[in-house]
Amino acid sequence: MRGPEKLLHVSVWRGGARGRFQSHEVPRQDAQTVLDVVTWIQRRVDASLAYRFACRVGMCGSCAMTVNGIPRWTCRTHVARVAPDDRLEIAPLANLPIVRDLVVDMSGFFDKWARAKGRFVPTATRRDDFARVRPDSPARRAIDAAIECIGCGVCYAACDVAAWNPGYLGPAALNRAWALTRDLRDGARRERLTAVAGDAGCHACHTHTLCSERCPTHLSPTAAIAGLKRATALAALRGGL
């Protein structure tokens, strides 16, 4: 005979920046993710609840939300891990404008990737031979450590500097800039270092390391930003900035 149904007490953000939390009781299930909880509410209680998801397996990065105060991928976050007392507070990502409910506007976040010159600028033509990059070279290893970012915005939402300095490029854009800075084939190193220097760039970072702490793919934007600080300092000393 089954016992009484176990319930999760869930508060979900509704509305825009001046919205409020709405409470729900959701049946607790084994191996339940936070995304399962949000989906249950949207399908069983209130179809107007707005949220984003796509792959459900931690590949697309679109389902990031603030879960009990911490930014996470909801699809890869088991309720058992974050709600031992069966209480969940689900809010949109911090440091980004709220569109509605759990959906934030990511355009500013990606505009900053563009401002950090996060685009590869090739130097070779189709007539040139392939570039030969040794996989064990320090530059390539630095790229390996930074390349797996999927742009979910968790690091940006966790960042204190992004919270108090709206112009700050943020850990993800700087991590991308660092990966390109170490790319031997790239032709915009100087422009990129100029773009990421200063009080909106790498020099604004206080090394709180929350970005690295929260990154679901275990990247270290902190190390990337430290690399950019070294690279810009060397460039300034050599007159190349």
Added chain:
Amino acid sequence: MSARAETWAWLAQRASAAVLALCVAVHLATMIVAVRGGLTAAAILARTRGSGAWAAFYLLFVLAVAIHAPLGLRTIAAEWLSWKGRAADAACGAIALVLFVLGARAVVAVTL
């Protein structure tokens, strides 16, 4: 400030911090030794007056303070008061000048 100027300001603050770490340690150790050794003010002045080494050491100390503190205040003003731009830079420059003049005056008073 330009990206280059911001980078130089960042470098200057880190370099001055490294100098300060050494200077503060030497300064504190010297004070403790002098006080525990029972030296009077007159005895201390007798050692510092005419000493080129102490003058150079404390001028370096004052210079590091005059560089480090205003750059830190500039960051605090930008982050906590949202005060940045030319006026904030000028205010920090003025603080640097005041710190250097006051510090240098004290160094001259005890070493000349």
